[in-house]
Amino acid sequence: MLTKELKGEPYSKTAHRNALAAQLEDRSDGSIERKHQNISAVLIAVGYPYIPGYKPLGNYQRLLADVVVERVTADQHLAGIVSAAVSKPATPPPIKGILDSVEPPPEGTPFSYFGVSEALASHGQHINPHVDYLEREAQNRSLGRAGEEFVVAFERARLIQVGEAALAEKVEHVAVTKGDGYGFDIRSFESNGRDRVIEVKTTAYGKQTPFFVTRNEVSVSKVREGEYHLYRLFVFRDNPRLYWLKGSLEQTCTLESVQFSARPR
Numbered sequence: 001m002l003t004k005e006l007k008g009e010p011y012s013k014t015a016h017r018n019a020l021a022a023q024l025e026d027r028s029d030g031s032i033e034r035k036h037q038n039i040s041a042v043l044i045a046v047g048y049p050y051i052p053g054y055k056p057l058g059n060y061q062r063l064l065a066d067v068v069v070e071r072v073t074a075d076q077h078l079a080g081i082v083s084a085a086v087s088k089p090a091t092p093p094p095i096k097g098i099l100d101s102v103e104p105p106p107e108g109t110p111f112s113y114f115g116v117s118e119a120l121a122s123h124g125q126h127i128n129p130h131v132d133y134l135e136r137e138a139q140n141r142s143l144g145r146a147g148e149e150f151v152v153a154f155e156r157a158r159l160i161q162v163g164e165a166a167l168a169e170k171v172e173h174v175a176v177t178k179g180d181g182y183g184f185d186i187r188s189f190e191s192n193g194r195d196r197v198i199e200v201k202t203t204a205y206g207k208q209t210p211f212f213v214t215r216n217e218v219s220v221s222k223v224r225e226g227e228y229h230l231y232r233l234f235v236f237r238d239n240p241r242l243y244w245l246k247g248s249l250e251q252t253c254t255l256e257s258v259q260f261s262a263r264p265r
Contacts (some may be wrong), residue, residue: 002043003078005051006085013053035064042068044210047132048082052206052235079131085204086137090146093240098150098157105232105243106207135258137203138212147202147233148175148185150240155188155198162191183220184228195227198244202233207241209234212258213249221249 004011017032024032037057040050042065050056072078095101137143152173159168167189175185186198199221201211211232221228230245230252245252 001051002049003081006049006081013051038064039068040208043072044134044208046072047134048072049085049134049137049205049209055206056208082133083131083136086133087140088237089142090140090202090204090237091142092146092149092153093237095150095240098154099161101154101241103207103241103243105245132258134203134205134209135212137205138201143202143204143236144200145175147236148173148200150202150233150236151186151198151200151231151242154242155186155196159189159191164189164191167191167193181216183214183216183224195224196229197224197227198229198231200231200233202236204237205234207234207243213253213255218249218255221247225251 036054038060040054041056043050156168172187184197184199188196203209225248233242
């Protein structure tokens with residue numbers, strides 16, 4: 001199903017579930033669905049996209065982590081499909097009713113990805129070098145720029161809707177006009193004229209897909225806490241949706257170190 005999802009091919013979750021149920025004893029449809037949600041959680045932890053219809057769910061067995069990690073790290077065909085999908089160029093999709101794309105932020109995920117690191121160490125490293133495809137997607141400049149342009153259009157529409165067309169004309173795509181390094185991508189405004197500074201993170205995948213932030217972005221979000229917004233775009237290529245987090249990233253997100261700067265002692 002993940003292969004078909006990434007290639008844009010049709011498939012039936014119901015047919016897949018029914019085929020599984022025929023091979024299992026005393027498993028309800030709900031228990032099979034929850035197991036697929038567990039698989040989504042493992043896929044995220046290993047740096048793979050998940051199927052949007054299966055919201056990640058923790059509290060899975062270590063055996064599940066072992067099996068999923070062994071399966072995906074050994075599958076070079078799947079790796080090639082994922083690599084092509086996350087690197088694919090993007091353009092801002094045409095959309096009517098752009099202001100209707102807003103959703104509430106997702107609920108937090110108060111669980112750790114149990115057993116995935118151990119499973120990677122025992123399976124992935126000696127089969128294929130481990131690649132975090134979600135991080136690779138985050139480095140897709142075409143996708144990132146398309147997401148920023150979408151948010152520029154969204155902000156102008158939002159301000160026009162509240163009767164502030166003059167402010168809408170002043171919305172600035174800072175990442176283009178001044179370059180990277182400011183800790184945000186777009187300068188917009190509140191209806192009272194105060195700054196709204198926006199960092200945009202874009203993914204083609206589901207709402208629960210984690211995103212990556214820099215130390216500078218975290219610092220700027222703290223210094224400009226009252227103005228700072230992180231706009232998260234998701235399912236961007238198909239039907240762009242977004243939510244935003246306002247304030248310091250230290251307060252609105254669970255931050256985990258995934259890379260360290262090191263120098264000899």
